[in-house]
Amino acid sequence: MTTAIAVLALAIAGYSLFRLDSMRDKLDTANDTLAASNSDRELLRAELKSQASRERQAHRDLNRRLDTLNDAPQQLQELASSVEELRGRAEGPERAWSRSEALFLLELAQRRLTLERDVETAIVALESADLRLASLRDASFAAVRQEIAKELQALRAVQLPDTTGILSRLISAEERASKAPVKGILLTERNGLDRSKLPDGMFARAAAVLSETFSNLIVVRKVDGVSGSVITAEEALLRRQHLQLLFFAARTAVIRHDEQAYRTALAGARRSLGEFFDLSKPETQALLNEVQALEPINVDPQLPSVSGSTNALRRMVPSRRGPE
Numbered sequence: 001m002t003t004a005i006a007v008l009a010l011a012i013a014g015y016s017l018f019r020l021d022s023m024r025d026k027l028d029t030a031n032d033t034l035a036a037s038n039s040d041r042e043l044l045r046a047e048l049k050s051q052a053s054r055e056r057q058a059h060r061d062l063n064r065r066l067d068t069l070n071d072a073p074q075q076l077q078e079l080a081s082s083v084e085e086l087r088g089r090a091e092g093p094e095r096a097w098s099r100s101e102a103l104f105l106l107e108l109a110q111r112r113l114t115l116e117r118d119v120e121t122a123i124v125a126l127e128s129a130d131l132r133l134a135s136l137r138d139a140s141f142a143a144v145r146q147e148i149a150k151e152l153q154a155l156r157a158v159q160l161p162d163t164t165g166i167l168s169r170l171i172s173a174e175e176r177a178s179k180a181p182v183k184g185i186l187l188t189e190r191n192g193l194d195r196s197k198l199p200d201g202m203f204a205r206a207a208a209v210l211s212e213t214f215s216n217l218i219v220v221r222k223v224d225g226v227s228g229s230v231i232t233a234e235e236a237l238l239r240r241q242h243l244q245l246l247f248f249a250a251r252t253a254v255i256r257h258d259e260q261a262y263r264t265a266l267a268g269a270r271r272s273l274g275e276f277f278d279l280s281k282p283e284t285q286a287l288l289n290e291v292q293a294l295e296p297i298n299v300d301p302q303l304p305s306v307s308g309s310t311n312a313l314r315r316m317v318p319s320r321r322g323p324e
Contacts, residue, residue: 098132099313105129106148106310113155113306117257122306123155129309144316147309154304161299166254173269173290174247180287181278182236184229239276243269250294259300266295 109125112118130148133141246269253262273279273288 102129102132144312151306170251174244177243181281183278184231254299257300
């Protein structure tokens with residue numbers, strides 16, 4: 001029994017020693033792990049401090065850059081001005097010539113439209129100026145080209161009268177007016193006796209004179225309300241010439257694009273035809289119809305302004321006067 005107890009105690013003591021050693025190993029491992037964790041924590045803390053320091057530095061750098069960017073618009077404007085100045089100094093004679101030629105064409109279009117109302121020539125001049133600016137390949141002329149496009153669109157929308165056709169019709173009317181039938185009875189002078197055609201012999205000559213005298217003594221004509229007045233040949237000629245002058249004044253107004261004078265002249269011709277000419281005749285009625293057809297035509301349509309593109313380009317091309 002004693003031996004068994006001693007063996008059991010020895011076994012328990014050995015097992016206890018084994019467990020104690022195993023516990024010590026685990027404790028040592030835990031201590032090592034804790035030490036490693038503390039070391040990693042210190043490293044992480046140091047890294048966090050370094051990261052915070054870098055963030056503060058980055059924030060200061062960002063603020064400094066933002067302060068610098070506040071001056072960027074002014075710097076960009078100064079840079080653009082410098083670039084434009086350098087471009088103006090460095091551009092060659094060909095570019096300067098093309099730009100000046102475009103300005104001349106725009107001014108030509110404005111003069112032709114203002115002074116002579118020549119829409120077709122103004123359109124051609126504007127198109128040529130746009131081609132000159134397009135050949136420069138410079139984006140700074142985009143605003144000028146936009147103005148040119150608007151002006152071209154406005155000019156193409158103008159309804160121009162057929163000036164040549166109107167003048168031809170007025171010339172024809174003026175020629176027909178010289179032969180228009182005048183209202184009234186035309187007073188004619190009696191023809192005198194042609195004594196060279198009298199027969200020989202006293203009695204035969206006396207009989208011929210008496211016959212001619214009695215034949216011209218009384219003249220019977222049909223008189224109505226339309227042609228009841230009696231007019232002389234000079235009055236008929238004067239009325240025709242007055243009508244011709246009215247048509248001539250209308251032609252002059254068409255050439256000068258004077259709408260008021262054109263309508264006044266045709267209105268006068270219409271009144272003259274109604275008062276002094278025989279409208280029962282087909283030629284007179286046809287002439288009146290022609291006047292009524294010509295009267296509503298607008299010979300002076302409103303024209304748009306083309307000064308916008310000229311002013312825009314002139315502002316971009318300031319006059320440079322060197323020493324004489």
